[in-house]
Amino acid sequence: MFLKVQLNWNVVIPAENLDIKGLMLQKAILVRLLDDFSAKKATKDLGYLLAVTTLDKIGEGKVREHSGDVLFPLSFTCLSFKIFRGEVVEGIVHKILKHGVFMRCGPIENLYLSNQKMSDYQYQIADNPCFLNIKTGSRIEKDMTLRCIVIGVKYMEAQKEFQAVVGLEGDYLGPV
């Protein structure tokens, strides 16, 4: 699910970027925020950080004693993407392996659907490998959209990436 969140962060502006003309300072603050924001990439609580939509408030700057840099408290609104356990999502299949398939969903590269979570489907060896439901003839192939339910979510701090395990066991789940 995409979320709109208001955040409070501090940015540090190096002394040499301070200018008598106020406009340049505002620009320096905004540029700094955008840089910090894209470097952050994701957090455990908010999920992937997509884009800053508005800069709502720039607080009073505080001079740092040794460097002379100035720290500004900011409040801004941004978009994020987080996936929840129990949520029904649609993903695009990008890899098919014998033991399951990998899907993409928004910024998340790896939604994993294990073959144990789609017991009606059998792996088929072919030039274009796929999973086939023999009873209904329904297939899971590359680049196809699947609707599935999120079973578990994991955040990897080092890479700043989310992974999720999904399943097809439930009503109205499967290829769309």
Add this chain to the structure above:
Amino acid sequence: MSGEEEENAAELKIGDEFLKAKCLMNCEVSLILDHKLEQLQAMSDDPSNQVSQVFEKSLQYVKRFSRYKNPDAVRQVREYPQLLSRHQLAEFELCVLGNLCPETVEEAIAMVPSIKSRGRGHDDEAIEKMLNDMSLIKKFE
């Protein structure tokens, strides 16, 4: 959030901060990111200043999965729960419905089990009316 183990969107347990945070539908995100991209392109002539991967992937995703394209239709869906106060919908629920556009009552309950279970007296008829209204918005966009 009281204990991470309890997070479960099916029961609308998604952590208090997210019940307060605004959920957005794919179609809304698509409008915002498109606008943002235009802004960024107009602002910088520096080709190295490209959008992040997270941004790029999200934009591709929402383009593919937007059910409503027209900004007016998107707004109508967003304002829909306020029109009918008896159809109290949490933002999260509205967004799942708006993203997946279920066609039948049974399908809607399978996608968002909490609309049935939170004891808010959504009977099948009310849910059906809700789905019809939402598909009408789509039809007339």
